[in-house]
Amino acid sequence: MANLPKALADAAAEVETVLDAVLSVEGAPEKLIYDAMRYTTLGGGKRLRPFLVMESARLFGVPKASALRTGAALELIHCYSLVHDDLPAMDDDDLRRGKPTVHKQFDEATAILAGDGLLTLAFEVLADPATHPDAEIRATLVLALAKAAGVRGMVGGQMIDLDAETKTLNLAEITQLQQLKTGALIGFGCEAGAILGRAAAAERKALRAYADVLGLAFQIADDLLDVEGSVEETGKAVGKDANAGKATFVSLLGIQGARQKAAALVDQAVSHLSGFDDRADLLRLTARFVVDRRN
Amino acid sequence: MANLPKALADAAAEVETVLDAVLSVEGAPEKLIYDAMRYTTLGGGKRLRPFLVMESARLFGVPKASALRTGAALELIHCYSLVHDDLPAMDDDDLRRGKPTVHKQFDEATAILAGDGLLTLAFEVLADPATHPDAEIRATLVLALAKAAGVRGMVGGQMIDLDAETKTLNLAEITQLQQLKTGALIGFGCEAGAILGRAAAAERKALRAYADVLGLAFQIADDLLDVEGSVEETGKAVGKDANAGKATFVSLLGIQGARQKAAALVDQAVSHLSGFDDRADLLRLTARFVVDRRN
Numbered sequence: 096m097a098n099l100p101k102a103l104a105d106a107a108a109e110v111e112t113v114l115d116a117v118l119s120v121e122g123a124p125e126k127l128i129y130d131a132m133r134y135t136t137l138g139g140g141k142r143l144r145p146f147l148v149m150e151s152a153r154l155f156g157v158p159k160a161s162a163l164r165t166g167a168a169l170e171l172i173h174c175y176s177l178v179h180d181d182l183p184a185m186d187d188d189d190l191r192r193g194k195p196t197v198h199k200q201f202d203e204a205t206a207i208l209a210g211d212g213l214l215t216l217a218f219e220v221l222a223d224p225a226t227h228p229d230a231e232i233r234a235t236l237v238l239a240l241a242k243a244a245g246v247r248g249m250v251g252g253q254m255i256d257l258d259a260e261t262k263t264l265n266l267a268e269i270t271q272l273q274q275l276k277t278g279a280l281i282g283f284g285c286e287a288g289a290i291l292g293r294a295a296a297a298e299r300k301a302l303r304a305y306a307d308v309l310g311l312a313f314q315i316a317d318d319l320l321d322v323e324g325s326v327e328e329t330g331k332a333v334g335k336d337a338n339a340g341k342a343t344f345v346s347l348l349g350i351q352g353a354r355q356k357a358a359a360l361v362d363q364a365v366s367h368l369s370g371f372d373d374r375a376d377l378l379r380l381t382a383r384f385v386v387d388r389r390n
Numbered sequence: 391m392a393n394l395p396k397a398l399a400d401a402a403a404e405v406e407t408v409l410d411a412v413l414s415v416e417g418a419p420e421k422l423i424y425d426a427m428r429y430t431t432l433g434g435g436k437r438l439r440p441f442l443v444m445e446s447a448r449l450f451g452v453p454k455a456s457a458l459r460t461g462a463a464l465e466l467i468h469c470y471s472l473v474h475d476d477l478p479a480m481d482d483d484d485l486r487r488g489k490p491t492v493h494k495q496f497d498e499a500t501a502i503l504a505g506d507g508l509l510t511l512a513f514e515v516l517a518d519p520a521t522h523p524d525a526e527i528r529a530t531l532v533l534a535l536a537k538a539a540g541v542r543g544m545v546g547g548q549m550i551d552l553d554a555e556t557k558t559l560n561l562a563e564i565t566q567l568q569q570l571k572t573g574a575l576i577g578f579g580c581e582a583g584a585i586l587g588r589a590a591a592a593e594r595k596a597l598r599a600y601a602d603v604l605g606l607a608f609q610i611a612d613d614l615l616d617v618e619g620s621v622e623e624t625g626k627a628v629g630k631d632a633n634a635g636k637a638t639f640v641s642l643l644g645i646q647g648a649r650q651k652a653a654a655l656v657d658q659a660v661s662h663l664s665g666f667d668d669r670a671d672l673l674r675l676t677a678r679f680v681v682d683r684r685n
Contacts, residue, residue: 122542123541123542123546124542124546124547124550124566124570125541125546125549125550125553127549127553128541128545128546128549129541132541175506179502179503179506182502184497184498184499184502185499185502202479203479204477204479204480204552205549205552207474207477207479207480207502208474208545208548208549208552210506211470211474211505211506211509211545212540212541212545212546214506214509214510215509215536215539215540215541215545216536216540216541218513218532218536219532219533219536219537219540221532222529222530222532222533222536223533224529229525230524230525230526230528230529230530231525233525233529233532234517234519234525234528234529234532235517235525237513237514237516237517237528237529237532238514238517238518241510241511241513241514241517242514244510245507245510245511245514246418246420246423246424246427246507246510246511247417247418247419250423250503250506250507250510251418251419251420251423251507252419253503254420254422254423254500254503255419255420257499257500257503258420258422271419275419
């Protein structure tokens with residue numbers, strides 16, 4: 096029987112080692128920016144996105160080192176997005192993963208540059224032959240991650256999210272926003288395993304479909320946590336969306352409706368994995384986990 | 391006889407077409423961020439960095455389309471760095487290329503996201519098969535650009551530059567700062583041609599040596615323009631470094647000393663091109679141009 100909490104913890108520990116290595120300050124011209132990048136990247140987070148890379152890669156027998164470095168690159172993108180998102184001109188958050196945000200701990204300029212550094216490093220890690228000996232795979236990973244993270248993916252979603260503060264989005268608009276803002280990176284996480292494993296198009300498509308539903312379930316759970324969670328559990332401010340009068344899945348569907356929607360999405364996500372054997376069991380459990388988590 | 395002003399203008403027009411295409415808003419989920427990215431990227435700038443890619447690529451008979459896309463990717467990085475550099479928390483500049491900076495024309499959040507979008511797009515452009523059919527070359531370009539733009543390159547230089555506001559750097563420190571902050575991207579510009587052209591190691595090394603000296607000459611000229619230039623000529627605020635009491639090549643060497651140093655660097659840059667035939671004439675003229683320019 097697959098043990099998800101243990102698998103998540105083990106993967107997080109392995110990813111931490113890779114992140115620590117790619118963020119090694121040795122020989123660097125400047126130490127302070129490394130302090131900021133390491134502060135925000137190391138020692139925290141569920142590492143859900145790298146876990147998705149590792150588990151999707153495992154379906155195709157990809158060597159673990161390749162999956163780990165790809166997962167680490169994805170986590171660098173995720174971490175940079177949090178640093179920039181927390182800036183005063185953006186969401187203006189003081190707390191992240193239970194610690195002061197980067198611009199509070201250091202300063203705003205350092206936070207901007209540390210985010211830029213993490214973003215750039217992600218592509219350096221992917222393009223490095225250490226990630227995969229086949230340049231075709233490395234270039235495909237870079238292209239896919241750049242698309243997922245860019246203006247037609249995560250950054251575009253963040254821009255829509257900023258605009259959303261001045262208008263009320265409907266369910267279709269909220270869904271599109273979240274597919275870009277959080278769904279695109281989760282989608283890359285699952286597709287990366289298929290890219291690394293030279294999977295057949297149908298398998299890559301199934302994983303992408305799983306990821307799309309998973310990402311939506313993840314966001315609905317996030318909205319529920321913003322209403323029902325505590326600062327202690329989530330390590331960040333709660334009740335922000337409601338206080339800002341922003342439309343969320345919870346404001347549009349109600350708490351019960353959002354819970355039901357999330358549960359239905361879990362079943363749907365699992366159904367997309369029907370073509371895979373028991374090696375996909377952890378991915379199946381992950382779908383349940385993202386809606387049941389408390390942080 | 392090579393005509394540098396015409397060659398620069400022709401290259402700039404061709405790069406503009408590629409930048410316009412890769413920044414096409416068609417089918418994008420969000421328009422405002424494209425407005426900001428296009429505002430800051432299109433219709434301005436000398437396009438010196440793309441020109442270096444094109445001229446170094448020409449030495450090895452690289453198809454123009456490959457050089458143009460690579461140059462456009464480099465220009466996207468340059469443009470993103472200006473947008474973030476101009477932010478209130480960084481250099482706090484209101485004027486760039488004679489226009490309001492992005493955070494003045496739009497707002498700060500849009501400027502942060504537009505910069506992130508441009509940075510990410512640069513890697514998307516490089517990793518796209520349209521840039522070069524050989525994935526090995528695309529991955530090598532991504533790796534080289536990520537290193538040049540990252541914390542051991544441009545971003546690291548910007549961090550040192552921020553720190554420099556609180557301490558006085560000596561000539562060796564200023565030189566290192568500039569090698570990172572402006573030299574790294576100029577270095578990539580010249581090396582990119584060698585990568586695209588599968589040049590011999592010695593040729594790549596010679597181009598890199600040329601670029602390193604060129605970058606330094608370029609920066610000394612910049613420092614001279616900050617003292618001697620006008621807002622009308624440069625399209626940005628002048629006298630900022632002196633007002634801020636920051637050490638520059640001019641404050642350390644004096645105006646005459648800085649001019650002499652720049653002239654010596656021009657000769658040195660040209661000497662590194664001795665192994666190339668007259669196809670390198672425009673690069674030779676470029677060395678002279680970067681110290682004689684008025685903007």
